Amino acid sequence: MTALRSATNDQVTWASGLSVIAGLWLLISPWVLGFSDMQSPMWNAVILGIVIAVLAFIRAGGWYSAVGLAWINLVLGIWVFISPWVLGFSDRQAPLWDALVVGVVVVVLSAWSVWASSARGTTASAA
Numbered sequence: 001m002t003a004l005r006s007a008t009n010d011q012v013t014w015a016s017g018l019s020v021i022a023g024l025w026l027l028i029s030p031w032v033l034g035f036s037d038m039q040s041p042m043w044n045a046v047i048l049g050i051v052i053a054v055l056a057f058i059r060a061g062g063w064y065s066a067v068g069l070a071w072i073n074l075v076l077g078i079w080v081f082i083s084p085w086v087l088g089f090s091d092r093q094a095p096l097w098d099a100l101v102v103g104v105v106v107v108v109l110s111a112w113s114v115w116a117s118s119a120r121g122t123t124a125s126a127a
Helices: 002-032 039-060 067-086 093-120
Strands: none
Touching (some): 002 039, 002 067, 039 067, 039 093, 067 093
C-alpha cells in the first residue's frame, strides 16, 4: 500500500508541477508572444496564469488529498480554452493559440492529478 501511495503522490507532484509551469507560461505569454497591448486576452492570461500556478503549487507541495484544487484547475483550463470566443479575441492568432494549447495542457494535467488522487483513494479534504 505504501508503494502505491508513493507512486500516486509522485504522479500528483508531476502533474501539479507541470501545471505550475503551464500557469507561469500563461502569466508571461502576453509579453513573450506580443499581445500585451490587448487588454482582454492579456488580463485573462495574467490572472488565470497566477491562479493556476498557485493552486497547482499548493497541490504539488504536498496537499495530495486536496483534490478540489485540481478540479478547480480543470475548470480554469476549460475556461482558458473557451475564453477566446467568450472574450472576443478568437480573431488574433497569438492569444488564440496560446489559450487553446495552455487550456488543453491544464485540463489534461489537472485530470491526471485528479485521477492519481482517486487511484490513491483520497478525498477532497486537506492533508
